[in-house]
Amino acid sequence: MTRFARVPGAVLDETGLQHVGNPHVEQRALAAGTAVAPLGDRRVLAVSGDDRLSWLDSLASQALTHLAPGESTELLVLDPKGHIEHAASVIDDGETTWLIVDAGDAEGLLGWLLRMRFRLRVAPRDASDEFAVVGGTRAAVEKLDVAAPGGVPLVWHDPWPGIGVGGWAYSVVDPHPAAVRDWAEALVSRSEEERIADAASRGELALAGLVAADALRVAAWRPRWSREVDEKALPHELDWLRTAVHLEKGCYRGQETVAKVHNLGHPPRRLVALDLDGSEGALPAPGAAVRLGDDVVGAVTSAARHHEDGPIALALVRRTTPVDATLTVDADDARVAAAQEVIVPPEAGATASVPRLTRLSRRPQVQ
Known part of the structure; x- marks a missing residue:
């Protein structure tokens, strides 16, 4: 990612390009399709072999056996108690299944896949040295020289917040804040990544950083493995049954x-969106305590400054936390007031039908 250091205004860290001077402007450009974001915090795994789709189907939460070339989906790998261990965005080109994963999860997921091969015709490998990941609107990323080693352009179109076949939505908010969201991630060769950096350094291509991309994600209530997932996380808590779980597939x-949780019980925690008081100026760090009065009822998973909504966050709180309570969040040495918006309602799980609610966001609602 150091190749982007020559882009005017670029600020980088070990995860990649953070911004190029103004994350709010970059958010608008990303959403409008006039900029793309090099996603240095992603890695690429490849699984080849005739048995790859049926094999992944048997291991993961998603139905993959009949995944068509070019079709986008995502999967979760769970532990025996249903907790999320790994997550991946998935696209197949007819010859190879490509997994886009958070950088911190790549080694663990690849190691687990290698241990689960047995005698099947599958060959998982890390393809991150060959391919980089670039995000933006579908139209924006498809203007790039997208990798197509099997003849199918490797562009993953985020299915969020749609409800996939066999999926289930717990959010009762209508319209969903991501109802018109357009997000895609393209695999490009490392030489194409170099060309992108050169074009940006000459002012011929607009770039956005990870800060802008993450702010749009938080505003869309979109969970990520590296942020919303801890050792106790269940897909139900994050409304991730929508796009990553097929409730009717095989074992x-x-x-x-x-x-059991979906049909008979309730997830012990629920994801909420927080509209933070911006007067303090402080943005809570991931893991910051969420309080009801003096009692800790949860923790922040992600926080961002959105170009329209201001300071916002996602947090996991106890299921029993009152939905109409104004919470506070620890930030630096202060407690920041946080108005919550329900993502996963307390009734999620055993109660299959709950009334739909109108969004409370300050952003214009989709008509």
């Missing part, structure tokens, strides 16, 4: 818990 590790 996989953790399926019993998924079915």
Whole structure:
């Protein structure tokens, strides 16, 4: 990612390009499709072999056996108790299944896949040295020289917040804040990544950084493995049954818990969106305590400054936290007031039908 250091205004860290001077302007450009974001915090895994789709289907929460070339989906790998261990965005080109994963999860997921091969015709490998990931609107990333080693352009179109076949939505908010969201991630060769950096350094291509991309994600209530997932996380808590779980597919590790919580119980925590008081100026760090009065009822998973909504966050709180309570969040040495918006309602799980609610966001609603 150091190749982007020559882009005017570039600020980088070990995860990649953070911004190029103004994250708010970059957010608008990303959403409008006039900029792309090099996603240095992603890695690429490849699984080749004739058995790859049926094999992944047997291991993960998603139905993959009949995934068509070019079709986008995502999967979760769960532990025996249904907790999320790994997550991946998935696209197949007819010859190879490509997994886009958070950098911190790549080694663990690849190691687990290698241990689970047995005698099947599958060959997982890390393809990150060959390919980089670039994000933006579908039209914006498809203007790049997208990798197509199997003849199918490797562009993953984020299915969020749609409800996939066999999926289930817990959010009762209508319209969903991501109802018109357009997000895609393209695999490009490392030489194309170099060309992108050169074009940006000459002012011929607009770039956005990870700060802008993450702010749009938080505003869309979109969970990520590196942020919303801890050792206790269940897909139900994050409304991730929408796009990453097929409730009617065959057996996989953790399926019993998924079915039991969905049909008979309630997830112990629920994801909420927080509209933070911006007067303090402080933005809470991931892991910051969320309080009801003096009692800690949860923790921040992600926080961002959105170009329209101001300071916002996602947090996991106890299921029993009152939905109309004004919470506070620890930030530096202060407590910041936080108005919550329900993502996963307390009734999620055993109660299959709950009334839909109108959004409370300050952003214009989709008509």
